[in-house]
Amino acid sequence: MLKLSTALIGFMFGLIVLVAAAVSGVVSAVFGGGDSATSGPPSQAALADIPGKYLTLYQQAATTCPGLDWSILAAIGKIETDHGRSNLPGVHSGSNSAGAGGPMQFLQASFDSVVARHPPPPGGSTPPSRYNPHDAIYAATAYLCESGARNGADVYGAVYAYNHADWYVSQVLNQAAKYKQAQANSGDAPASxxxxxxxxxxxxxxxxxxxxxxxxxxxxxxxxxxxxxxxxxxxxxxxxxxxxxxxxxxxxxxxxxxxxxxxxxxxxxxxxxxxxxxxxxxxxxxxxxxxxxxxxxxxxxxxxxxxxxxxxxxxxxxx
CATH class of the missing domain: 3.90.1720.10 (endopeptidase domain like (from Nostoc punctiforme))
Structure with a gap:
């Protein structure tokens, strides 16, 4: 077996940390750190794909976590259940093979823990339900905020905490970019x-x-x-x-x-x-x-x- 010197191992670890920090910084610059209430209107691609009810909820919920862009929430909703349109087990009732349920695919224990700390505002179910889009999206916002998204500190890490896989984070960030990039480059004035x-x-x-x-x-x-x-x-x-x-x-x-x-x-x-x-x-x-x-x-x-x-x-x- 090839053995690396302690110094080389230390150098490689430091390089990995620097790369990770650079990626996190780029992600935060693009998707976090700003005022999520005015982070930009949806692109035409977003308007064509996201149901109006869900789009409103993503935008409104994002304002409860300073620095979290609504497009991150929308991208998670898209990848998890196609904004609640999927008919797979666990979306509208029951759970999937991993025990997740609802449009944002929460484990019941995780959902209960989040809403106990951060009750969703009026407009959802009583008691809150992971199958209710309003409750699920606000709970996802709170979870991401607690996991590093607040003030754009570590958006990458927050999404990774949602699903522990780098490929998942990549998919979310790519989808989020599609939901906002066309608008960002259009030269349009901001919407009220x-x-x-x-x-x-x-x-x-x-x-x-x-x-x-x-x-x-x-x-x-x-x-x-x-x-x-x-x-x-x-x-x-x-x-x-x-x-x-x-x-x-x-x-x-x-x-x-x-x-x-x-x-x-x-x-x-x-x-x-x-x-x-x-x-x-x-x-x-x-x-x-x-x-x-x-x-x-x-x-x-x-x-x-x-x-x-x-x-x-x-x-x-x-x-």
Whole structure:
């Protein structure tokens, strides 16, 4: 057997420690250390993949752990159960072969211990349940925070504590990057919390039919302005009902000004606006296009479009 000198062993151990510290530092710089409440809106990939209810919970729960980016929670939820959509044993009831259950795959003992120290806020089950998305996501946030994610101190270590495998941490970090990288490089202005709430609601309507005059599921679907009206209503803001009225409600953004997620974008002419969508960032809009086309994500611009401009909805509801 090859024997290494004590000095060489010490050097190699020191090198491993330095590499680990460098990796941890890079991870913390990208996914931690900032204000998680304003850590950036989701990318188009995130909006297309994460159910609206879950996206809202990831974002809200992340604010309870300073320095933890919501995308880390979302990535764990994706890898563990596809945001609760998996039908494997232990997701909706019972447990898997390892004893884990619920959308964030908690062991019952671990879940009970975490919620005893950090009870989730109102909105979940009574008593808290690992199968309830609200309770599970808040519990996961608390667990990560206790494990090193607070203030971005050791995000890598926190995810490793969640599942003791380097490959798992790599998967989580790669998924988290997909959920935020497109938005980070888009040059868009930041979204207000109300605008993000509107986007979260609209994302939850993807796939619903286009219905002329439709105001929501109760009507079987949406038309374009019905969707934008309902989205902002979910954020506590009342908009005029039609695309033309929303266009006429206030000054437009100046040409060339960066758009922000949540901006209303219009098509047509100033006196004949025929379509409105909700900008979601990275050159994408979420809208109800026309008959036979469900609520979907599309491009802000396309060949031959008659883009007429954009308006920003202020947090107080003014356009």
């Amino acid at each position: 919390p109300q605008a993000q709430q509107a986007i979260n609601y609209a994302q939850g309507q993807l796939g619903l039919p286009y219905v002329w005059g439709g105001n929501g599921p109760q009507d079987g679907g949406f038309d374009c302005s019905g969707l934008t009206t309902a989205a902002y209503q979910a954020a506590g803001i009342t908009l005029p009902r039609t695309a033309q009225e929303q266009y006429d409600a206030g000054p437009r953004l100046s040409s060339g000004a960066p758009l922000a997620p949540g901006d209303l974008v219009f098509y047509g002419t100033p006196s004949n606006v025929h379509h409105v969508g909700l900008y979601i960032g990275a050159g994408k809009i979420l809208h109800a296009p026309d008959y036979g086309q469900p609520v979907q994500i599309g491009n802000l611009h396309w060949h031959g479009d008659d883009y007429a401009g954009a308006r920003r909805v202020a947090p107080n509801g003014e356009l």
